[in-house]
Each structure stands twice: as C-alpha cells, then as structure tokens.
Amino acid sequence: MARPRNPLLSRERIVATALALIDEEGLGALSTRRLAARLGVSGPSLYNHFATKEAILDAAADSVVAQVDVSMFQDGTHDWRSALLAWGRSYRAALTGHPNFVPYLAVGPGLRPAGLRMADAVFGAMVEAGWPPAQATRIGALMRYFVTGSALGSFAGGFVGDPDAYDPADYPHLGQAHLLAEHREHVDASAFETGLRALVDGLALQFK
Structure with missing residues (x-):
C-alpha cells in the first residue's frame, strides 16, 4: 500500500x-x-x-501553559517566595515564546487541563504555606496579571532608534531613549525581574 x-x-x-x-x-x-x-x-x-x-x-x-514549570510548588525545596519567583520566570518565558498568543492566554484556564493544574499547584502551595484561601486566590490572579501584562508588549521596543527623535527641549530626560530599542530584550527582562521581586517582597510584608 x-x-x-x-x-x-x-x-x-x-x-x-x-x-x-x-x-x-x-x-x-x-x-x-x-x-x-x-x-x-x-x-x-x-x-x-x-x-x-x-x-x-x-x-x-x-x-x-504546559511548558510552564510548576514543580517548585511541589518539590518541597522551595518556600512560597522562591517558588513564586521561579514560577513567574518560567511562566513569562513560555508566554514570550508566543507573543501573538498572549491575549488569548490572558483569559482564565476555563477547563484547560494544564491551566487548571497550574492554578491548583499555585493555590495549594500558597494555602499550605499559610495564606488564607481568599488571599491565595488573589496571589494567583495578580501573578497572572503581572506576567501576562509583561508579555503583551515591549516597553523598550516602543522607542525609535533615531537619536534626533527626542528633542531635549521637549523631553529633557530622554536623551538616551533612542538606545532602548537596541537593548530591548535586556531592558524588558530586567524590568520584569525588578517588578517580580518587588511584588514578592510586597507580599512578604503582608504575610503573617
């Protein structure tokens, strides 16, 4: 045949x-x-x-979503802070690999198995760590907002590379803005890391 x-x-x-x-x-x-x-x-x-x-x-x-690592919530070697940091980085890496698909991924998991497993792992780990269930739900939601928002577009990529584009008479503090697009990946990744750490540090102040 x-x-x-x-x-x-x-x-x-x-x-x-x-x-x-x-x-x-x-x-x-x-x-x-x-x-x-x-x-x-x-x-x-x-x-x-x-x-x-x-x-x-x-x-x-x-x-x-199945590409996102959630093992840090289940391996017993991470506290909730380090788990959120590691998960956030893995989550962003999966989404930035498919930027055109991020708007669809920004919606809740519905009945999608990998999305539900991720939500279950995060919620379960936060409750086990001592967070009240309602707050654990909010933590999962705010992490989704932050990660998907960071993957939706590029701040650095929104500037043009022409050094004459930003007249110092109009924008006195943007003299180096034309360099941002050239270093887009580093700027965006660094901004995400700064925000992620600030978010987790802020949660730590609320944890009792």
Missing part, C-alpha cells in the same frame, strides 16, 4: 500547526480553512479531532 502523501492528521499536529500560524501571522490569521490548507487536508477533516475552532485555540493555549 502506498504511503499517504501527507502525514496522518492528529490532535498534536493540528495544535502545533495552529500555534505556528498564530506565531507567524497573529490570532486573526487562524481559521479552519487556513489551518486545513497548511496541513494539506480538507477543512471538515479537522472536525474529526476538534469540534470548533475555539477548541483548537484552547488546546493550543494549553500546550503553551
């Missing part, structure tokens, strides 16, 4: 292709027609694996 011209369709292949399409062209580019064309199949064949386009998006979202 001759081998099929295209690899057999699977949920994993559909999700990976959908995520690649979003990474390259943005969320608005994803449609079942475009996705089927990339996969070399007919559109209806996708529905053998996913009932709707939203189900594909949810599966892609979960595949990104």
Whole structure:
C-alpha cells in the first residue's frame, strides 16, 4: 500500500500547526480553512479531532501553559517566595515564546487541563504555606496579571532608534531613549525581574 502523501492528521499536529500560524501571522490569521490548507487536508477533516475552532485555540493555549514549570510548588525545596519567583520566570518565558498568543492566554484556564493544574499547584502551595484561601486566590490572579501584562508588549521596543527623535527641549530626560530599542530584550527582562521581586517582597510584608 502506498504511503499517504501527507502525514496522518492528529490532535498534536493540528495544535502545533495552529500555534505556528498564530506565531507567524497573529490570532486573526487562524481559521479552519487556513489551518486545513497548511496541513494539506480538507477543512471538515479537522472536525474529526476538534469540534470548533475555539477548541483548537484552547488546546493550543494549553500546550503553551504546559511548558510552564510548576514543580517548585511541589518539590518541597522551595518556600512560597522562591517558588513564586521561579514560577513567574518560567511562566513569562513560555508566554514570550508566543507573543501573538498572549491575549488569548490572558483569559482564565476555563477547563484547560494544564491551566487548571497550574492554578491548583499555585493555590495549594500558597494555602499550605499559610495564606488564607481568599488571599491565595488573589496571589494567583495578580501573578497572572503581572506576567501576562509583561508579555503583551515591549516597553523598550516602543522607542525609535533615531537619536534626533527626542528633542531635549521637549523631553529633557530622554536623551538616551533612542538606545532602548537596541537593548530591548535586556531592558524588558530586567524590568520584569525588578517588578517580580518587588511584588514578592510586597507580599512578604503582608504575610503573617
């Protein structure tokens, strides 16, 4: 029997292709027609694996969240402070790897398994550390706000590289602003680290 011209369709292949399409062209580019064309199949064949386009998006979202390390909440070697710091860094790394997908990832986990496992690990660890359940919920939420917000865009990348763009007569304190875009990755990562540490230090002041 001759081998099929295209690899057999699977949920994993559909999700990976959908995520690649979003990474390259943005969320608005994803449609079942475009996705089927990339996969070399007919559109209806996708529905053998996913009932709707939203189900594909949810599966892609979960595949990104599954990259986030939550072991620090369960390995018994981290206190809650160091666990939040390590988790925040891993969380941001997963999201910044797929910047076009961050707006979709900013929504709560719904019924997505990896998202629910992450929420469960964070909440459980905070309660076990001594935080009241209501405050543990708020901590998980504020970390989501902070991490997804940092991954939504680049502060440094918002400046142009032209040294004449920022007239000192108008912006007397932005004489070096044109250098920010060139050092975008370092500036953004350093800003995230500063904010993350400030956030955890602030929580530590509330912990009793």
